[in-house]
Amino acid sequence: MSAAVTVEGDVSPPRRGRPRRADVDAAILAATIDLLVETGVAGFSMDLLAQRAGVGKATIYRRWESREALILEALETAVAPLPDPDTGSLRRDLQTYMESLVERVGSAPRNDVLPHLLEASCYDDQLRASLEGYVRDRQSTVRTILKRGITRGELPADADVDVLVDAVLGPFFYRRLLSGAPLDRRFAVRLVDHILR
Amino acid sequence: MSAAVTVEGDVSPPRRGRPRRADVDAAILAATIDLLVETGVAGFSMDLLAQRAGVGKATIYRRWESREALILEALETAVAPLPDPDTGSLRRDLQTYMESLVERVGSAPRNDVLPHLLEASCYDDQLRASLEGYVRDRQSTVRTILKRGITRGELPADADVDVLVDAVLGPFFYRRLLSGAPLDRRFAVRLVDHILR
C-alpha cells in the first residue's frame, strides 16, 4: 500500500509551472476575516482586501471562483461548529445546544455575512452547492444528538430525524432571518419543550 | 380635532404646487414587478426601471425611501397571502396550507427577491422593520388555523401558539433558504405529522 496513490488516482500529480504559495491562501483568508469583522460585507471590497493581504487581485481570483466563494470559505474558517454537549439527557443536550446557538448570534459583531451569501447563492449554482454543504455540515451535531436520543429510547425508534433536525434549526433561523422575533433563553426552552412534549 | 390627524397624514394635506400624479405609483410598481420577474433582483437597476416606467429617477425616490422599500412594496403587491383553507380539521388545514406554500415556491419564476431583501435589511433599519411587518402579516393565516384548532380542542388549550407558528413555518424556510433539502408534498406530510403527533 503506497501513500502516493491518492483518491484522484494521480501518483503525485505532476504540477507544472510555479506552484502556488500556500501562505498566500492563509494571508487572504485572514485579511478577509479581519475585513468582514471590521466593516461587514458592506464595506468589503476586493481592492481593499488585496491591499490588506499584500496581494494582487488576480491572485485572489485565481484561487476563488468569486468574491462570495471566498467569503464562504472565510466563514467556514472563522466560525467553528458548535460542540456536542453530550450531557446524558436528550433534553439537556438540545437545551444546551440551542442556548449556545442563541449566544453566538447575540455576540456576533456583524450579522450580514450569512444573509449576503444567501442572496449571492441565488445567482451562482456553485456557491449555492457550497453553501448547502456548509449548512448540512453544521447540522451534524444536532443529528448526532437526536440519534443518541433514539438509541437511549428518549425518542421513538422510528422518529423522522430529518424533520426533527428541521424542527430544531428551522424555528431558530426563521426568527433570525425573517420574523425578527426574540432569540433568547426563553425561546430555547419553549422550543425544546414543544419538540420533546 | 382636525382632519390633519390621520394615519398617514393624507386626508387633506394642503400641498402647494403641482400635485403628484396618482397613476405614476401604479406604473412604477407594475414596471418593478415586470422587471423583477424578467431579470430577478440581479439585473434590476433603477435606471432601467425609470426608463421602463417612463419616469424620472427622482420621481421614484420622491415616493419611496429606497430601492429596497420599493421592491418590498412590489412584493406585497404581487404576492397575495395564501388563503385559509378552513376544512374543519386542523390536520387538513395545515396540510393544505403547507402544500400551497410548497407549490408556490415550486412555480415561482425568480426566487431571489426575499433573499435580497433579507440582506438589504441588514443595512437599513426601516426596511428591516417593514420586512418583519410583512413576515408577521403573512403568519396570520397560520395563526388563525392554529387558534381554531385550540377552539376545537384539537390542540391543548395552553398550546404555545408562537412556537407552533415557528414550528410550521421555520422548517419550510430553513429548507428554502439554507439547507436546500427538498420541498415537496412528502415533506409537508412529514412535517404536519410531527407537529400533530
Next chain:
Amino acid sequence: MSAAVTVEGDVSPPRRGRPRRADVDAAILAATIDLLVETGVAGFSMDLLAQRAGVGKATIYRRWESREALILEALETAVAPLPDPDTGSLRRDLQTYMESLVERVGSAPRNDVLPHLLEASCYDDQLRASLEGYVRDRQSTVRTILKRGITRGELPADADVDVLVDAVLGPFFYRRLLSGAPLDRRFAVRLVDHILR
C-alpha cells in the same frame, strides 16, 4: 435672417434633461494638460485625471470617445499654431517659421504626446480623422506663406503647393520622429536653401 437657424438645421435644439456643465469641460482639459506636462502620456491615467479634475470618470467618457480623443483636444487647446511672420520675403518667412518650429520642439517639456496619438490613431478611425484634421489645420500657415510667395513672383505661378508644404514640413518631422538627426538653426537654413535653390 435668423441667428437661431444653425448649420445643423436645428432651431434651438430642444435638449432635454440636465444640460452638461460647460465648466467641467474646461476643468478636464486643464487637468489633462497639467498632467501631460507633469508626467507625459506615460504616467497619465484616467483615474488620476478624474481625481485631479474633481470629476467622475464616467463624466469624462461621456464627453470624449476615448482617452486619446481627449488628449488630442488638450493638445489643440494647449499648443497654439505658429504665427505667420509675413516679413515681406518668402525666404525670410520660411526661415523664421522653421526656426520657431525648431525652437518649440527644443523647449517642449514632454515630447511623447504626438507619437502617442500617432500610434493610437492606428486603432481608432475617428481619432485618425481628428488627428489628420489637426495636422492639416497646422499646415495652413505654411500654405499661406507659400501662396504669398507665388503672388509676389518668388515662386513660379504653377508651383505645386501641396508638394511644397510636404517639402517644408516633411523633413522636419522626419528628423523629429524617425531619424533623430539634429533639429537646429543650421538645419533650418540648409532646408530653406534647398527649397528655394
Next chain:
Amino acid sequence: MSAAVTVEGDVSPPRRGRPRRADVDAAILAATIDLLVETGVAGFSMDLLAQRAGVGKATIYRRWESREALILEALETAVAPLPDPDTGSLRRDLQTYMESLVERVGSAPRNDVLPHLLEASCYDDQLRASLEGYVRDRQSTVRTILKRGITRGELPADADVDVLVDAVLGPFFYRRLLSGAPLDRRFAVRLVDHILR
C-alpha cells in the same frame, strides 16, 4: 589582443552551464512576426507570444531587453530594405525607389508597428538608439542613389546629401504618419519633379 574583444563579445564567451538553444531565437521571432501580422501591435501580448512560440516568458526576456526591442528586431527581420534600382538615371532611380516605397505601404497588412516603436522609443533610450540606427540604415539606398547622381553630374558637386535624403523621405513619412495625404504614383512623380526641378 584577445578573442574576448569583439563587437558583441561573442567570439568565445566562456559561458558555463547549459548554452542557449539557438533555434529558440528563431521560433520567438517567427511567432512575433506572425502575431504582429495577425493582430497588430494592439492584441500583441507577451503572454500570448510565449504560448504561441512554446516558450517561457523568462526565456524571451533573457534574450531581449524589452518587448519593443523584440518587436524592432522582428521588423528588421521581416522587412527587407528596398533594392537600389540603379537604372543609369537619377530621376528614374528616385522614381522607382519612391514607387516601391509607396507600393510597400499599400500592401502592408498592419501599419501600426512603426508608430508603436516611435512612441515606445520616447520612454526607452536604448530602443530610441536602435530605432534611429534602423532608420539610418534604411536611408543608405537613397544616399547611394544620390551620390551616384553627383558622380554622374546630375546633381551639383556641392549638393547637400543629408538634406536631400530628408527631402526624399521626409515628405513620404509625413504623409504616411501625419497628414494622411494620399501616397500614390502621382505623389511620387510630383515629389521627384520638385526635387530635381
Next chain:
DNA sequence: GATTAACCGAGACGGTACGTCACGTCTTTAA
C-alpha cells in the same frame, strides 16, 4: 562520472490601469 550552473517551459506573483456599471443627488425645461 559527478558536479555545476545556466538553461528550459509553465505559470504564479504584486502591481497598475482599464472601461463599465449602478448608486442616489442635482439641474435643467415644461406642465
Next chain:
DNA sequence: TTAAAGACGTGACGTACCGTCTCGGTTAATC
C-alpha cells in the same frame, strides 16, 4: 411643485498585461 430627462461624483467591479520569480527538469562544460 411635480414631472421626464439625464448629467453629476463616487466607488467597486472583474480583466488584461506587465516584468519578475519560482518550480521541476534538462544539458553541456568543468572538475
